[in-house]
Amino acid sequence: MQDSVTNQNTILIWGAGAIGGTLGAYLARAGEDVLLVDIVEQHVEAMNRDGLVIDGPVEAFTQRVRATTPEGVRGQFKRIILAVKAHHTRDAVRALKPHLAKDGSVLSAQNGLNEIVIAEEIGQERTVGCFVNFGADWLEPGRILFGNRATVAVGEISDSEPRAARDYHRLLSIFEPDAVLTDNIWGYLWGKLGYGAILFATALTNESMSDNLASQRHFQVFNRLGREVMAVALARHVTPLGFNGFDPAAFMPDADENAARRSVADMEEFNRHTAKTHSGIWRDLAVRKRKTEVDAQIAIIATLGAEARVKTPTIDRLVELIHDIEDGRREQSWVTLDLMLQP
Numbered sequence: 001m002q003d004s005v006t007n008q009n010t011i012l013i014w015g016a017g018a019i020g021g022t023l024g025a026y027l028a029r030a031g032e033d034v035l036l037v038d039i040v041e042q043h044v045e046a047m048n049r050d051g052l053v054i055d056g057p058v059e060a061f062t063q064r065v066r067a068t069t070p071e072g073v074r075g076q077f078k079r080i081i082l083a084v085k086a087h088h089t090r091d092a093v094r095a096l097k098p099h100l101a102k103d104g105s106v107l108s109a110q111n112g113l114n115e116i117v118i119a120e121e122i123g124q125e126r127t128v129g130c131f132v133n134f135g136a137d138w139l140e141p142g143r144i145l146f147g148n149r150a151t152v153a154v155g156e157i158s159d160s161e162p163r164a165a166r167d168y169h170r171l172l173s174i175f176e177p178d179a180v181l182t183d184n185i186w187g188y189l190w191g192k193l194g195y196g197a198i199l200f201a202t203a204l205t206n207e208s209m210s211d212n213l214a215s216q217r218h219f220q221v222f223n224r225l226g227r228e229v230m231a232v233a234l235a236r237h238v239t240p241l242g243f244n245g246f247d248p249a250a251f252m253p254d255a256d257e258n259a260a261r262r263s264v265a266d267m268e269e270f271n272r273h274t275a276k277t278h279s280g281i282w283r284d285l286a287v288r289k290r291k292t293e294v295d296a297q298i299a300i301i302a303t304l305g306a307e308a309r310v311k312t313p314t315i316d317r318l319v320e321l322i323h324d325i326e327d328g329r330r331e332q333s334w335v336t337l338d339l340m341l342q343p
């Protein structure tokens, strides 16, 4: 571990795995002063010793980076990009809080509604929303697969002047030139929850995301999940946004089923062109053998649905089945996905 040497412009990336590592490598390559913070000591050592290797079809390069474990961080920072899994958000924010400048902010480069948790810990005015849909896998210490480009968006979580969001948008545009500065970041995050629920269902099997989405037999599972999430979003007065094949309008309560079929086919097509063939959820279960983000990302939709009197039976079943796999009671297989067929 090395103590971090910092200056006012240093950008902390807190959680330097698939997403944080990829962003950090691109920002560092562009000459930004980046410090990668991660709890995995071997990963930190490898990055400091050999640089951070980005592999895959988009671009392959090795970038010199500075990295540390959280204990090695010294000083306060204006910009912190958080990229831990959703169930680690609260702990990570508590650990980074002493290092956040009073006029600084945290950007959540995560899936889920982490912005709510972050704002509870550091205040809404210091929390900036972000949506990332590119695909990446942490392969081993110091090595990450960047599987495909996809939509990236950033925006304030309230109606405030987008000063911090504009700055993060400039940074994220270094990584993704088409990054969007939005005034509806919740729309993107709820769109991703709809897409994410469908991705969790694909992780019930061992097949790729695309092969799952191509299964006509399971279309109604994906359709019901999309519709339940969109119904909760509507009840919360959110206008969900689409991206990379996911069309929220196709899953609205009165939407034509053919529109949902087209959207599922578009998601299948989009995912045929990535080197990350399986979702991060599948990877947590099948490769990393660890808990997924199901409670923090998906069960919370059911909780918010119950508050708004929106029923979410398909989401409830999905959460149960993911827990069954996490706890070794079921295997990832078509048989497990079949259990979702009953309405």
Ligand SMILES: NC(=O)C1=CN([C@@H]2O[C@H](COP(=O)(O)OP(=O)(O)OC[C@H]3O[C@@H](n4cnc5c(N)ncnc54)[C@H](OP(=O)(O)O)[C@@H]3O)[C@@H](O)[C@H]2O)C=CC1
Pocket (backbone or CB within 6 Å): 014, 015, 016, 017, 018, 019, 020, 037, 038, 039, 040, 043, 070, 083, 084, 085, 086, 088, 091, 092, 095, 109, 110, 111, 112, 132, 133, 134, 135, 136, 137, 138, 276, 280, 293
């Ligand atoms: N990978 C992808 O393609 C995509 C991921 N996302 C989302 O991005 C977020 C990050 O996912 P991803 O990058 O894949 O996850 P990874 O597991 O690859 O990276 C997270 C890293 O953060 C570390 N970490 C955990 N807790 C802390 C902590 N308190 N302080 C510092 N580091 C910590 C993890 O260690 P350890 O492994 O020991 O927990 C891990 O090294 C998730 O919300 C995910 O859903 C969104 C779009 C695409």
Ligand SMILES: CC(C)(CO)C(=O)C(=O)O
Pocket (backbone or CB within 6 Å): 111, 133, 134, 135, 136, 150, 199, 276, 278, 279, 280, 281
């Ligand atoms: C599949 C992906 C990259 C979204 O496209 C994702 O969000 C995940 O793996 O969790």
